[in-house]
Amino acid sequence: MAGYIKDLEEFAFFNQQLAGMLDAGVPLEGALDRLTRDMKKGHLKRVFTQIKERLKLGEPFGEVIGNFKNKLPRLYYQLCIIGERSENLPSVLTTLASYYRWQGRLKGRLKTLMFYPMILMAAAIGVSFFLAFLLPDMLAELGEDFYETMPRRFSLLMQLPYYYLAALITMFILYLLAVYTPCLKFFTDYLAWRLKVGRYLQLANLSRMLAVLLGAGVPFSRAISLLKQVSSNRITRKSLVKLEKETESGKEITEAFDSVSTFPQVFVWALKNSGEQLPEGFRHNAEMYGRRSEQHLDMYIYAAMPFAIVVIGGLVLGNLAIIFKAMEPLIEMLQIM
Numbered sequence: 001m002a003g004y005i006k007d008l009e010e011f012a013f014f015n016q017q018l019a020g021m022l023d024a025g026v027p028l029e030g031a032l033d034r035l036t037r038d039m040k041k042g043h044l045k046r047v048f049t050q051i052k053e054r055l056k057l058g059e060p061f062g063e064v065i066g067n068f069k070n071k072l073p074r075l076y077y078q079l080c081i082i083g084e085r086s087e088n089l090p091s092v093l094t095t096l097a098s099y100y101r102w103q104g105r106l107k108g109r110l111k112t113l114m115f116y117p118m119i120l121m122a123a124a125i126g127v128s129f130f131l132a133f134l135l136p137d138m139l140a141e142l143g144e145d146f147y148e149t150m151p152r153r154f155s156l157l158m159q160l161p162y163y164y165l166a167a168l169i170t171m172f173i174l175y176l177l178a179v180y181t182p183c184l185k186f187f188t189d190y191l192a193w194r195l196k197v198g199r200y201l202q203l204a205n206l207s208r209m210l211a212v213l214l215g216a217g218v219p220f221s222r223a224i225s226l227l228k229q230v231s232s233n234r235i236t237r238k239s240l241v242k243l244e245k246e247t248e249s250g251k252e253i254t255e256a257f258d259s260v261s262t263f264p265q266v267f268v269w270a271l272k273n274s275g276e277q278l279p280e281g282f283r284h285n286a287e288m289y290g291r292r293s294e295q296h297l298d299m300y301i302y303a304a305m306p307f308a309i310v311v312i313g314g315l316v317l318g319n320l321a322i323i324f325k326a327m328e329p330l331i332e333m334l335q336i337m
Contacts, residue, residue, distance in 0.1 A: 005073060008104030011044060012097045019093035028089075029055040047071045061089075074230050075209060076100075082216050092216050099212050102290060106201070109297040116301070120311060121172040128165040189234040193262070197300065200293035202236055203267060207286035214279040220253055235262065253278060 005011045014035060021031035032052040039045040047068055054064040062081045069077050076096060083092030178188055192198035206227065213223035221244070228240045239262040246256035258268045267285055274281025 005100075006043065008100045008107055010039075012099075012101035012104060014039070014044065014048075015093045015097040015100065019090040019097065022090040022093070028061060043071070060084075075212070075226065078226060079212065079216050079218075082218060086217055088216070095212050095215055099208050102208065103205075106290075106294070106297075109294065109301065113297060113301050117175060118172075120307075121168060121175065124311065125165065125168045125172060128168055192233055193235050197293055197296035200289045200296060202233060203263070204286050204289035204293050206231075206236065207267075207282045207289060211279050211282035211286055214282065220278075221247065239263070 017035055018031055021034070022028065026034075029052060032048055032055070036045055036049045036052060039048070051064055051068060054067075055061065062084045065072070065077050065080050065084075079092050079096060080089065083089035192202055209227055209230075210223055213226065214220065218226070224240050224244050224247075228237055228244075231237050231240065239260050242260045242262075243256050246259050247253060251259065254268060254271045257263050257271060258265075267289075270284045270288070271278065271281040274284065
């Protein structure tokens, strides 16, 4: 994937160190040389080593980093160009480091949250796979021992483990499609705004990006245009298009946000209270909705393990219920004896 950074925490640390060196008066080429020496092998080291080599040849930084736009996040290389032109690159890099640090922390929580259902379903499939091959043979032997003619309900009981297994495999495939492919993107985009945690994440991420862009001196119209390009959520993009139209019609920025139903009144209120310091209003919203999203994610993570235990327990009990039902004739015979 173009511009994909695997380790956002490392990326944030790199930019924080780079900003500190530039602030201390170290030339960009020398700063990159020192930092890339200590970086572990991987995508980031390759990219910034190539940028350093191009700088050694005397090429302007803005031109060099523009040539690596497919290997770096779009927001990052655009702001680096803006920071270099405005001679404010250290401040821009510090802001970007803060943004990517938050993104990395959030990504870690999301990966943890997504990992639990995968463990749950994989374990359930393993149990069901075992039982699907064990139960039918056991039930068939019981049927031959206790029934002269196999009743229909007994035959259906023999098929239930296979239905369990098929249902779980279907759920697992759908989950993988929802998480790793765009096949169910319409549904997942919708959930991202309908569920509280998803809505808070979208609002926090949008606010952080706008705070970074506006803080770097990017005009609002250009910031919205850039966010439309980098946003992966369909509903977010539609909201940005509406914002763009509202501001083009002559509305103030805060009025434009107020007229788009996607944004809560508290979100708009914070922007209005910021007055002319609009980046501060977005920073306030980013912090507020960022904390809320992290709290909800933590709550889901803590609830996931008990939920997994309950679901796997239910699966085991369901299979035990099948065995008990199949052994009813033996139980009745023992009671008579």
